[in-house]
Amino acid sequence: MVGSRSNTSAVPPKLELRDVALRYFGREGETEALRGISLSIAAGEFVAIIGQSGCGKSTLLSLISGILRPTGGAVLIDGRPVAGPSRKVGYMLQQDYLFEWRTILENAVLGAEIQGLDMAAARQRATALLTRYGLGQFLNHRPRQLSGGMRQRVALARTLVTEPDIVLLDEPFSALDSQTRLALADEVADILRRERKTAILVTHDIGEAIGMAERVIVLSRRPGQVKSDRPIRFATPNGARLSPLAARGTPEFNGYFNTLWQELEVHVEG
């Protein structure tokens, strides 16, 4: 399944971007955020997009989720153009943004509620997910009673309750401390793989991208363009996928890290 990226096959790719461009308009002028992005992502693939801040990474996710419309080109899911937010796409934002006036369970079913799904089934699913993430005894707690890592797990449950095929992750761990961040990255990667979701992770953390994804795309600085697109492979005895934490201990990891670091062209100013 991995790497089956040909456009000629009868089955269209899960997600396709054709020459996508986006310009923002403002009083001071227009800003070209993205230029000529063409990508094809297969079902079940875990892709990371890295780039420096302001390169349009998050904008790209907003385009895929349908809350922004491209000013050029097209975004297609299962071969059909995206016309607005779709149930096939779940979006995890940089922070959990749990509603403080709702309980944990009520927060987890927010998406189902907005989409008008069967609420009894949604509550059951949410309870099952939250229990699996170790939050079973917090269902009726308020968000402020939970730690940052726990809150981000609730956000993941909220994303998955609506059963999307594609999960977009916009630096979902950036607000967490570094230990929680590593542990949660492991956990989330594992959950998404087991549920066979197509996942797109946006991050500026090179290590996180190499550890979690099987393909890393580098975006250039504004206007964002695809600079490189490379598979990430680790030599394991049985061909099994490594956890993000285990991947950090391999010799390949450093190789990938150095290559991607150079492609990012990080210039420290000042």
Added chain:
Amino acid sequence: MSKVEGAPLIGQSLAPSAEYLAWLRAERRDQLTVRGAQLALLLVFLVLWEVLPRAQIINPLFTSYPSALWPTFVELLQATPQQASILTHTWSTVLATVVGFTAAMALGIAIAAALWWWQGLYRVLDPYLVVANAMPKTAFVPIFYLWLGASLSIYGMSLAISLFVTVLMIYNGFQGTDPNKVKLAQTFGASKAQILTKVVLPGSVPTLIAALKVNVGLSLVGVVVGEFQSANLGLGYLIQYGSQIFKLNIVMTAITILAIVSSVMYLAISWLEAAVMRRR
């Protein structure tokens, strides 16, 4: 001003140390001192109010005495053919105030929601709202009397005084909604109505309570001022009547009841606020 009291000890099951108990005692002493000072201040005020007129240092004709309030109150309890009981007056003022701030809240939320929904509408109306809010609404008391008649003009004044500030406060609250929470709802495909009912409104509950607090006071002002002009009922009328026949006992009794009424309403809202915030 809400106080943070009794912050919990973090994850300790130890017996409280002597230092902690001493700290608790100091806290308690502090609190008692403040309460004592508050009570003393009220007492000094009442004593001065009683003693200065009696000693003829100030003219009792203009101030009455605290000790005269209770007998006056008892006297006013009795309804006469010319005058309703003071309880009827009080009820009339309270009712008009409650109707006033309820209407101001309902209309305020509706108008703020409309302005939030149609940004263009807000941009057009903004200067008018600001001017309407800055206007001294009491200038309209005589006009409202002509337009709306004796009893409706009281409600009208109560609403006029509290509505504009309510709209502006609530609209600002709506605008202050975390855009990321709105974005989150949008990622699930939320409609504008869903964003309003599931994100903006529940997120603005603290603002709504703040607006309600401001409103209760303003509505009472509107009602009393309206009653000065137009009514034959209500505490505002009683104050006007008492001062015209130079019976300051009546005026001071009515004002004291007003002070009690506004304190009770303020306490009711503080209680409501605490109940709502405990759920968050």
